[in-house]
Each structure stands twice: as structure tokens, then as C-alpha cells.
Amino acid sequence: MGQLGNIPSSWNTDSEAFILVSEHRPNLEPNLEADDIPVINLAPFFDVIGVEAEGENWSAIGAVVEHSKDPALRSLVAEIGNACAEWGFFQVVDHKISPELLRKVMEAAKGFFSLPLEEKKKIGRSFDQHLGYNDSELTKNTRDWKEIFDWARLGFMEMPESVDSENRSGRYSNTTLKSYNQWPAKPDGFREACETYTEAVVHLSGLLLGLISVSLGLPFDILHQYFDKDNTIRARLNHYPHCPLANMVCGVNRHIDSGALTVLAQDSVGGLQVKRKDGQWVAVKPREDAFVVNVGAILQVWSNDKYRGVEHRVSVNERKERFSIPVFYDPSIKTDVFPLPQLLDEEHPAQYQSYNWGFFRRTRNNGNFKQLGENIQIHHYRI
Ligand code: OGA
Ligand code: NI
Numbered sequence: 001m002g003q004l005g006n007i008p009s010s011w012n013t014d015s016e017a018f019i020l021v022s023e024h025r026p027n028l029e030p031n032l033e034a035d036d037i038p039v040i041n042l043a044p045f046f047d048v049i050g051v052e053a054e055g056e057n058w059s060a061i062g063a064v065v066e067h068s069k070d071p072a073l074r075s076l077v078a079e080i081g082n083a084c085a086e087w088g089f090f091q092v093v094d095h096k097i098s099p100e101l102l103r104k105v106m107e108a109a110k111g112f113f114s115l116p117l118e119e120k121k122k123i124g125r126s127f128d129q130h131l132g133y134n135d136s137e138l139t140k141n142t143r144d145w146k147e148i149f150d151w152a153r154l155g156f157m158e159m160p161e162s163v164d165s166e167n168r169s170g171r172y173s174n175t176t177l178k179s180y181n182q183w184p185a186k187p188d189g190f191r192e193a194c195e196t197y198t199e200a201v202v203h204l205s206g207l208l209l210g211l212i213s214v215s216l217g218l219p220f221d222i223l224h225q226y227f228d229k230d231n232t233i234r235a236r237l238n239h240y241p242h243c244p245l246a247n248m249v250c251g252v253n254r255h256i257d258s259g260a261l262t263v264l265a266q267d268s269v270g271g272l273q274v275k276r277k278d279g280q281w282v283a284v285k286p287r288e289d290a291f292v293v294n295v296g297a298i299l300q301v302w303s304n305d306k307y308r309g310v311e312h313r314v315s316v317n318e319r320k321e322r323f324s325i326p327v328f329y330d331p332s333i334k335t336d337v338f339p340l341p342q343l344l345d346e347e348h349p350a351q352y353q354s355y356n357w358g359f360f361r362r363t364r365n366n367g368n369f370k371q372l373g374e375n376i377q378i379h380h381y382r383i
Contacts, residue, residue: 007241008117008135008147017143018249026250026273026315027281036285037274037292038083043094044072045211053096056203056228058210062220065210080208081215084295084303088310089274091290092208097200099289102265104189105197105237109323111187113147113239123182125150130157130365131234132182139253140375145316146240146251151181153198153233158333160362176333176358198235198327201291205233205263205329208293212261216303218342223260223302230332232259232361238324240271243316251314251322256377257296258364259330264292269322275311297378298331301352304339309378333358352381 011018046053048070052061065073083090112120117135125134135147161175183191206227210220227233240251251271266272272284272292284292300309316322331337338354355378363376 010135011145014143015245018145018245020142020248020250020253024250024254025248026246026313036282037087037089037091038079039091039093039287039290040076040079040083041094042076042092042096042207044070044076045207046094046096048073053207054203056206058206058221058224061207062210062214065214065220077211077215080211084212084215084299084307086277087274088295088308089284089292089312090294091284091287091292092204093287093290095204095291097204097291101193101197101200102288104193105325106265106267106323108187108190108193109149109237109239109325112149112184112190112237113323115184115186119184119186120147120149123149123184127366128177128179129182130159130179133184139250139255142250142253144252144314145243145245145249146238146314148239149237150234151183151194151198152179153202153235154231156180157232157234158230159365160333160358163359163362163366194235194237197325198233201235201263201265201327202233202329204291205261205327208263209261209329212299212307216306216340216343218340222340222342226331226335227260227329230334232330232333232357233328234330235325235327238314238322238326240314240316240322240324242319242321244318246316246318249316251316252312254311254313256309256311257294257328258298258360258378259296259328260298260302261296261329262292262294262326263329264294264324264326266292266324267322269317269320271315271317271322272324273313273315281313296328296330298337298357301337301355301378301381302340304343304348305351306343330361331357333361349383351383352378353383355381 120133123132125132131150156178158176158178161177268286270286273281295307297309335357336354339350
């Protein structure tokens with residue numbers, strides 16, 4: 001199937017739904033020489049921790065990190081803290097994830113998205129089925145020029161069955177609904193490539209969460225309780241087909257990831273743009289040996305604004321298709337999110353009221369399918 005065949009046919013007839021008001025159109029020639037997001041080498045961490053880093057005994061790893069006086073490790077922690085505070089984004093290299101795993105999952109993504117649309121739609125997402133294929137996601141109420149495939153690390157996603165989106169202080173009824181992973185019959189090896197990849201990236205995310213906690217002056221393992229058993233960790237294959245309207249649409253419209261951390265692999269095409277503190281959009285230089293890490297809204301609240309979830313978007317390309325694979329490292333739906341008490345004092349009062357992640361996630365998810373007006377955002381909980 002040729003490249004044009006990759007564009008779902010409905011996109012041609014619905015093309016108006018993708019077009020952004022001029023103010024929010026992407027800059028297709030962002031300055032690649034501009035100050036770029038930090039690239040952080042994780043080798044000093046692995047050098048100090050050794051094989052222990054392959055396991056998930058977070059408190060044992062934490063004891064070593066917190067007590068080590070190794071200058072390279074201390075400066076790595078400081079770099080991570082600085083990147084989270086100044087950029088909300090960084091890339092990591094020397095992360096110990098093999099290029100072979102990444103190559104396999106990228107191949108799987110290419111194979112899957114080149115299947116006929118009817119095949120992909122057999123495992124389609126819907127209002128109550130949160131996992132599988134979707135070619136009509138909305139971000140900020142505009143269609144994204146992308147098709148996606150989502151799966152959950154646990155094999156299912158549990159969500160509140162319903163939410164009262166009008167009542168933002170609301171929790172949710174105790175009834176929950178599980179959606180299960182939907183795997184396509186083809187291409188061969190698809191599921192295994194996706195699952196093996198997720199385990200590796202989830203492990204890396206756990207290590208990064210610990211380093212970020214230490215950079216806030218907190219114990220390494222203070223936050224893992226929200227992720228280790230129940231969680232809403234989800235991975236996604238993004239396919240951004242080439243696009244004749246590249247200067248008027250986005251692959252993903254500007255947004256802040258609503259969860260805790262996102263760890264993303266991308267191919268060499270480029271298109272991810274990040275809003276710098278001064279308001280300029282800058283391109284993230286693609287590096288095939290790196291993962292892009294960004295702070296989500298939950299980490300912003302936990303850190304009481306010390307670290308910022310930063311707006312980002314994806315531009316598409318007139319000639320080239322692009323693939324990216326984010327893992328959304330998100331906690332259990334039971335998690336009530338609030339500024340960590342250890343970071344609060346008279347000079348640093350809490351900036352947010354507590355909110356429930358399950359309620360937030362379900363409300364946001366509904367907005368991916370229906371135009372519900374303004375999406376729920378953490379600023380609604382600002383004190
Ligand atoms: C996302 C996202 C960026 C990319 O899926 O939330 O921001 O480069 N993706 O695909
Ligand atoms: Ni994002």
C-alpha cells in the first residue's frame with residue numbers, strides 16, 4: 001500500500017475539522033539552532049547503582065542514590081532538577097534500553113498502520129473502550145492529523161464508569177469500567193514487540209521518577225507506591241501521515257500531558273515542538289539514541305509548581321510520515337493528587353487543592369471524543 005493509502009479516507013472529507021486558527025498553527029521552520037532542551041547522560045547513575053538498577057527494589061536503589069557522594073551522580077541529579085524546572089522537558093541518553101527493542105517496535109508500528117483501515121477499525125477505540133486504534137482524536141477540540149494505537153501496561157485500563165464533568169471537585173461513583181487491550185492479528189510479532197518495549201520503558205520511567213524525587217530533596221521511592229500495583233500506565237503508537245495541509249494543522253495540537261511523566265521515542269523526521277519559558281516554540285532535535293522525557297501535570301502539582309508541565313505540539317510534514325511512541329507513566333485511578341507536604345512551608349503554601357486522578361482522567365478522556373467545551377485542566381484546582 002502506498003503512502004496516500006495510509007490516510008484514512010474520512011480525513012479528506014472532514015479536512016476542515018483539522019484546521020487551526022492562525023494563531024495556533026505550527027511553525028514549520030522552527031529554529032533548530034535555538035537553545036535546545038537538555039540532553040542528559042544517565043551513565044553516572046548506572047555506574048553507581050550497578051546491576052541493582054535492573055530490579056525494582058526502589059528503596060535499595062534509593063539508599064545508594066541518596067547517600068552517594070559521587071560528583072557525577074550529584075551533578076546528574078542537579079541537571080535533572082534544572083531541566084524539570086527550566087524546561088519541563090529533557091532527553092536522556094545512555095539509558096540502557098537496547099536499540100533492537102526500539103527498532104522492533106518501530107517496525108511493528110509501520111506494519112500495523114499500513115494495514116487497511118477496516119482491519120485497524122476492528123480494534124477501534126470508543127467512548128467506553130479506552131484502548132486500541134483511533135483515527136479521530138481531538139486535542140483542544142480540534143482534530144489531530146494522526147492515527148494512534150493505545151495499550152495499557154497492565155493489560156487493561158480501569159476508569160470511573162461515569163463522571164459529572166460539571167462538578168470538578170467531584171469524585172466519581174464507585175463503579176468502574178475496565179477496557180482491555182485489543183491486539184491486531186497482524187503484523188506478526190506485534191504484541192510481543194509492544195509488550196517487551198513497554199516493560200523496558202516503564203522500568204526506565206521508574207528510575208527517572210526516583211531521580212526526579214531526589215532532585216526535589218525527597219526520598220527516591222516516595223512516589224512509586226502510586227504506580228507499582230494499580231496504575232494507568234499506557235503506551236501509544238503515533239503515526240503522523242504526510243500532510244498536504246501541513247502549515248494549517250497539527251499532528252497533536254498544543255497540550256500539556258495530564259499524567260505524571262511521559263517518556264517518548266521518535267524517529268528521525270522531527271516535528272515535536274516545546275514552548276520555552278520565554279514563549280518561543282522550539283523544535284526538539286530528533287535523536288534516535290535518546291528518549292524525550294517530559295513533566296506532566298501531576299508532577300507539577302506534586303512538586304507544587306517547582307517543576308512545570310510544559311505545552312508542546314507536533315507539526316506534520318508535507319512529504320514524510322513520522323512515527324513516535326510515548327509511554328504515559330500515570331498512577332492508579334485511586335490516587336488523590338496534591339502538593340507533597342514535605343515541600344510546603346509558610347513561604348511555600350500549597351498552590352493546588354487535591355483532586356482525584358480517576359475523575360480527571362475520565363473527564364479528559366471524554367473530551368477526546370466529544371467537543372465538551374474547555375477540557376479539564378489542573379489550573380481549575382489552583383488555590
Ligand atoms: C503526545 C505527544 C509527541 C510526539 O502523544 O502526548 O505529545 O512527538 N506526542 O508524538
Ligand atoms: Ni504530549
